[in-house]
Amino acid sequence: MAALSTNWHSRLLAQRSSRLAAGRDRAIQPLSGLDFCSNDYLGLKNDPRLVEAAAGALGEYGVGIGGARLLRGTSPLHEALEHSLASWKGTESCLLLNTGYQANTSLIPALAGRGDAVFSDSLNHASLIDGCRMAKANGADVFVYGHLDLDSLRGLLAAWHKKRAVGSVALVATDAVFSMDGDLADLPGTLELCREFDALLIVDEAHATGLLGGTGAGLAEHQGVGGSVPVIMGTLGKALGCFGAFVCGDALLIDHLINTCRGFIFSTALPAPIAAAALKAIEIAQGEAWRRERALENASMIRNGLGLENHASAIISISVGSNEQALQRASGLQRHGFDVRAIRPPTVPEGTARLRITANALQQTEDVTRLIQLLGGL
Numbered sequence: 001m002a003a004l005s006t007n008w009h010s011r012l013l014a015q016r017s018s019r020l021a022a023g024r025d026r027a028i029q030p031l032s033g034l035d036f037c038s039n040d041y042l043g044l045k046n047d048p049r050l051v052e053a054a055a056g057a058l059g060e061y062g063v064g065i066g067g068a069r070l071l072r073g074t075s076p077l078h079e080a081l082e083h084s085l086a087s088w089k090g091t092e093s094c095l096l097l098n099t100g101y102q103a104n105t106s107l108i109p110a111l112a113g114r115g116d117a118v119f120s121d122s123l124n125h126a127s128l129i130d131g132c133r134m135a136k137a138n139g140a141d142v143f144v145y146g147h148l149d150l151d152s153l154r155g156l157l158a159a160w161h162k163k164r165a166v167g168s169v170a171l172v173a174t175d176a177v178f179s180m181d182g183d184l185a186d187l188p189g190t191l192e193l194c195r196e197f198d199a200l201l202i203v204d205e206a207h208a209t210g211l212l213g214g215t216g217a218g219l220a221e222h223q224g225v226g227g228s229v230p231v232i233m234g235t236l237g238k239a240l241g242c243f244g245a246f247v248c249g250d251a252l253l254i255d256h257l258i259n260t261c262r263g264f265i266f267s268t269a270l271p272a273p274i275a276a277a278a279l280k281a282i283e284i285a286q287g288e289a290w291r292r293e294r295a296l297e298n299a300s301m302i303r304n305g306l307g308l309e310n311h312a313s314a315i316i317s318i319s320v321g322s323n324e325q326a327l328q329r330a331s332g333l334q335r336h337g338f339d340v341r342a343i344r345p346p347t348v349p350e351g352t353a354r355l356r357i358t359a360n361a362l363q364q365t366e367d368v369t370r371l372i373q374l375l376g377g378l
Contacts, residue, residue, distance in 0.1 A: 024344055029341075031339060033339040034363070035339055035362075036338050037340050040238070040239075041295045041314045041360050041361065042211070042284070042360070042361050044281050053279065058273045063273070065271050067268060078269065080279060085246050085248060088282060089220075091248040092254075093249060095246060097247065098245065098267055099235075100235040103263065104130070105130045107231070107247055108132055109134040113135070113138040113139055113140055114139030114140065119142075119171065120144050120145070120174075121147055121175065122147045124173060126347075153193055158197070169198075172190060173204070175207070176212075177205075177206075179207055182314070183313070184311060187229065188223055206245075208222070208234075209240065210285040211239045216286060216292055234246055239285065240278055295360050296313075299313065299315070301365075301372075302359060314358050317355075318356075320353050320354050320355060321352070322351075329342070333374055336370075340357055341355075342355060355375075
């Protein structure tokens with residue numbers, strides 16, 4: 001068996017020791033107990049209808065797809081799923097990718113290069129942050145505005161716009177529902193600023209797709225600007241209970257990504273059974289409104305029970321402070337049969353360790369009540 005060299009072994013051992021001392025070391029923990037931490041908001045990941053759809057495609061297309069989308073990796077199911085997502089989001093076209101991280105880190109550098117500018121909310125997901133870093137490596141300028149602070153964004157846009165070079169473009173990137181706090185972007189306000197300064201708005205609806213809006217299409221629909229956001233990224237692995245990601249926009253944008261998005265060009269495509277399951281999940285999400293209503297009701301019940309500010313997301317953030325306290329409180333809940341995990345730096349800023357609790361459609365009222373009682377006693 002090959003072993004690390006002495007220098008590498010010493011370095012990794014020292015880094016692990018530092019993580020342990022800071023309470024930042026992580027270990028993979030299998031699922032157990034009642035689910036109050038996953039992103040399966042609609043309770044679809046084990047739905048027999050998704051299983052049946054995937055099994056049917058499995059028999060017809062096999063386990064894998066055999067190549068990238070441009071190299072025999074496209075089945076009729078992929079095309080049907082892209083059409084369904086575009087219709088749901090109110091856009092002309094759609095492109096499937098494999099993960100939300102891959103989508104964001106590929107999308108932004110495919111659109112912004114030398115002389116361009118990218119403006120990013122300070123609490124955006126790591127995938128958007130890394131996408132901005134890649135755009136910066138391409139020569140783009142990156143500006144970070146205050147979290148949900150449209151005055152901050154306006155000031156940065158105005159300053160850049162005055163000195164921008166001829167032909168340069170600006171992008172604004174924001175989460176719709178922020179994954180650690182569960183708070184919401186102001187999409188109408190952000191869109192207005194983008195129109196004023198001729199900037200392209202990119203919205204990550206990973207934690208909004210399937211859960212918010214009249215048909216579950218996401219935050220844009222929920223805030224009355226469905227079909228108006230020029231670039232929407234979303235995932236299939238959260239409320240839709242499957243796996244994968246997508247970008248929706250107009251046909252010219254999607255054509256550009258097909259030809260320039262490295263995460264799309266150089267990755268094997270999603271397996272056809274996943275596409276089949278996702279198609280069924282969209283149908284269920286649109287047709288069974290009780291699922292998103294119940295998930296949001298459970299989230300509201302938890303927030304109200306803990307005296308927290310209420311808003312329309314299924315993510316409840318309980319600030320703890322120290323890493324050790326967050327781990328202890330999560331462990332206490334796990335001993336009582338509730339799967340809640342501690343969130344620590346670098347996922348969140350130093351000194352803001354927390355419990356991140358998620359509500360879903362299948363949680364029972366008595367379990368939600370018991371969780372609230374336990375949280376009050378820890």
